Amino acid sequence: MPARWKQDFPVPSGEDSYVTRREFTKFLGLTSLAFLIGTCAAATRKLAKQFFRRDETSVAVAGIQEIPVGGHKLFRYPTENDPCILLRLAEDKFVAFDQRCTHLSCPVLFDAAKKQLACPCHEGFFSAEDGRPLAGPPKRPLAQLLVTTQNAQVLVSQREVQSA
Amino acid sequence: MNPGMQRRRRMNVVLQMVTTLITAILLGQLWLFTVTLEAMENPAASMSVATAAAICSVVACGSVWVLIRFFLNTEQTETGERS
Numbered sequence: 001m002p003a004r005w006k007q008d009f010p011v012p013s014g015e016d017s018y019v020t021r022r023e024f025t026k027f028l029g030l031t032s033l034a035f036l037i038g039t040c041a042a043a044t045r046k047l048a049k050q051f052f053r054r055d056e057t058s059v060a061v062a063g064i065q066e067i068p069v070g071g072h073k074l075f076r077y078p079t080e081n082d083p084c085i086l087l088r089l090a091e092d093k094f095v096a097f098d099q100r101c102t103h104l105s106c107p108v109l110f111d112a113a114k115k116q117l118a119c120p121c122h123e124g125f126f127s128a129e130d131g132r133p134l135a136g137p138p139k140r141p142l143a144q145l146l147v148t149t150q151n152a153q154v155l156v157s158q159r160e161v162q163s164a
Numbered sequence: 165m166n167p168g169m170q171r172r173r174r175m176n177v178v179l180q181m182v183t184t185l186i187t188a189i190l191l192g193q194l195w196l197f198t199v200t201l202e203a204m205e206n207p208a209a210s211m212s213v214a215t216a217a218a219i220c221s222v223v224a225c226g227s228v229w230v231l232i233r234f235f236l237n238t239e240q241t242e243t244g245e246r247s
Contacts, residue, residue: 032228035193042200043218143207
């Protein structure tokens with residue numbers, strides 16, 4: 001038998017959780033708006049990244065004779081928080097990449113014998129030629145820097161922008 | 165069944181159809197969001213991918229709001245009341 005107070009003061013619990021059609025459609029509309037804001041924010045960030053990258057100038061990171069063929073040098077570019085790796089693959093071929101693995105940002109290491117960059121954390125492998133992922137969890141290529149040589153110096157500049 | 169109840173049931177069916185359509189659009193927007201995040205993280209990705217995804221998301225959001233307005237207007241016309 002229900003308590004006496006429930007009879008005297010009935011609580012309309014069904015109405016308490018009742019959602020009107022207008023409220024429901026409003027929820028759907030706001031969800032869509034949230035997705036739109038997120039997408040626009042990400043697109044704006046991408047745009048800002050590319051815009052500011054254009055201002056980055058070339059910097060000398062090593063002398064040509066400093067790195068033997070099959071050797072490498074670590075440097076930081078464009079800020080102290082951006083570790084990069086410069087590789088000498090042939091007498092006249094230098095390539096440079098962001099050293100952070102595109103999986104979970106562990107530093108990649110150069111394996112000259114296999115001409116690969118290896119991520120020791122989760123065994124991800126990248127081609128030393130162009131940074132494309134070869135094996136393991138990484139799905140995206142390493143960010144590549146533009147490398148030029150001038151006056152016996154190796155210069156790096158903005159990241160190469162390739163079409164996806 | 166009285167006419168008022170019939171109208172109400174008809175509006176529930178319309179709401180289900182609109183909800184299904186909106187859910188499909190929302191899933192599309194979720195996918196566009198992930199595509200844009202991927203483009204943001206990947207320096208090699210083209211800017212046009214992120215731009216196209218943002219434009220499609222604007223269109224999708226507009227469609228959702230148009231569908232909602234359509235449903236609410238239809239409901240008000242049919243039942244003469246605001247739910």
